[in-house]
Amino acid sequence: MGNNKNIQPRKTLDTIQPYSPGKPIWEVQKELGLDRVIKLASNENPLGPSPKAVAAIQASLTELNRYPDADTTALKEAISSAYDVNPQQVIATNGADELITLVSEAFLEQGDEIIVPSPSFSEYDFGAHIMGATVVPVPFAENFQFDVDAIIAAVTEKTKILYICTPNNPTGTIISQSDIEKVLNAVSDVLIVIDGAYSHFADAPEYTNGIEFVKAEYPVVVLQTFSKIYGIAGIRVGFGIAPESVIQSILKVKEPFNVNALAQAAATAAITDVEHVRASQEANKAGREQLYKAFKELDLNYTESMANFVLVHIGPKGEEIYKALMAKGVIVRYGKTWGLPEYIRVTVGTPEENEFFIEVLTGLLAKQV
Numbered sequence: 001m002g003n004n005k006n007i008q009p010r011k012t013l014d015t016i017q018p019y020s021p022g023k024p025i026w027e028v029q030k031e032l033g034l035d036r037v038i039k040l041a042s043n044e045n046p047l048g049p050s051p052k053a054v055a056a057i058q059a060s061l062t063e064l065n066r067y068p069d070a071d072t073t074a075l076k077e078a079i080s081s082a083y084d085v086n087p088q089q090v091i092a093t094n095g096a097d098e099l100i101t102l103v104s105e106a107f108l109e110q111g112d113e114i115i116v117p118s119p120s121f122s123e124y125d126f127g128a129h130i131m132g133a134t135v136v137p138v139p140f141a142e143n144f145q146f147d148v149d150a151i152i153a154a155v156t157e158k159t160k161i162l163y164i165c166t167p168n169n170p171t172g173t174i175i176s177q178s179d180i181e182k183v184l185n186a187v188s189d190v191l192i193v194i195d196g197a198y199s200h201f202a203d204a205p206e207y208t209n210g211i212e213f214v215k216a217e218y219p220v221v222v223l224q225t226f227s228k229i230y231g232i233a234g235i236r237v238g239f240g241i242a243p244e245s246v247i248q249s250i251l252k253v254k255e256p257f258n259v260n261a262l263a264q265a266a267a268t269a270a271i272t273d274v275e276h277v278r279a280s281q282e283a284n285k286a287g288r289e290q291l292y293k294a295f296k297e298l299d300l301n302y303t304e305s306m307a308n309f310v311l312v313h314i315g316p317k318g319e320e321i322y323k324a325l326m327a328k329g330v331i332v333r334y335g336k337t338w339g340l341p342e343y344i345r346v347t348v349g350t351p352e353e354n355e356f357f358i359e360v361l362t363g364l365l366a367k368q369v
């Protein structure tokens with residue numbers, strides 16, 4: 001027998017909690033023996049993938065013996081023309097999650113700080129923790145609005161990255177263009193990552209995905225994903241747009257073939273699929289209204305969302321209701337991971353899925369009284 005007990009991982013690994021994804025449909029089905037299970041937990045596109053992306057994948061299958069293009073040339077061209085930037089200002093990644101890791105590896109030393117308006121997406125913390133950096137959370141103000149003054153006040157000489165997730169996951173709230181400008185002009189020597197994973201769902205006039213700040217040469221990384229509106233989460237593509245010098249640094253820590261060939265083909269097609277994007281936006285808007293109406297009728301407080309999910313206040317029975325929803329085949333995300341034990345986050349589904357969720361929730365709440 002060998003002895004592996006003295007093999008020690010890096011100390012910083014103690015700070016890392018494993019990511020807890022939404023349960024997959026098959027698992028809940030199997031565990032509970034249910035016929036109908038709907039997943040409204042991971043902000044996926046209920047209309048399915050971009051049909052153009054699916055066709056592009058099919059057309060690429062016969063060339064899988066070849067390595068993918070390490071420079072993701074066609075995809076970067078498509079992205080740069082969609083956003084009106086140079087291809088040198090673009091990096092494609094294996095999901096936007098990988099971009100967060102790469103940015104962390106490129107810019108964080110041990111002991112550095114990142115600022116995260118909180119609660120937000122957990123991958124920012126993960127990126128900091130693998131590098132031995134510290135997370136400085138800045139709580140949201142009332143109704144989960146960004147507290148711009150508190151964000152600015154949190155910056156120290158150790159701050160390397162400030163994450164602004166807008167629309168924010170899990171609250172659905174946005175920061176206005178003028179407030180981003182205020183932050184950019186108040187801080188220096190801090191890289192600002194503007195996470196626009198849900199940007200295509202935001203329809204408020206004061207909203208921006210931040211691309212104009214990259215064009216104006218601010219130290220900004222605009223982060224985007226193909227997992228949400230484009231509906232191809234399963235094949236993993238994300239990208240960043242930033243000043244060329246920032247992209248050059250991130251490229252140094254990137255593996256050569258990080259975006260696989262099918263993913264490149266799919267994303268290059270999906271970004272031109274205006275029809276699928278428009279249909280997804282319209283369906284989402286109607287779905288949000290459907291949920292709002294039900295929450296009003298149920299007397300539940302919710303946060304108006306600029307994304308494809310809604311954070312809703314259930315109350316002290318939050319966990320019980322979350323579990324009971326699951327037992328009836330409705331998978332949503334429980335707020336406890338964000339320090340919001342009285343809340344659940346529900347992804348906007350198809351009209352039928354939303355209706356099923358509302359029906360089940362209504363039944364459960366009726367039983368409570």
Ligand SMILES: *Cc1c(COP(=O)(O)O)cnc(C)c1O
Pocket residue numbers: 043094095096097098121165169195197224225226227228233236237238
């Ligand atoms: C889903 C999501 C991402 C990226 O997802 P990938 O699937 O890794 O591209 C990034 N940021 C936020 C806030 C998200 O919710």
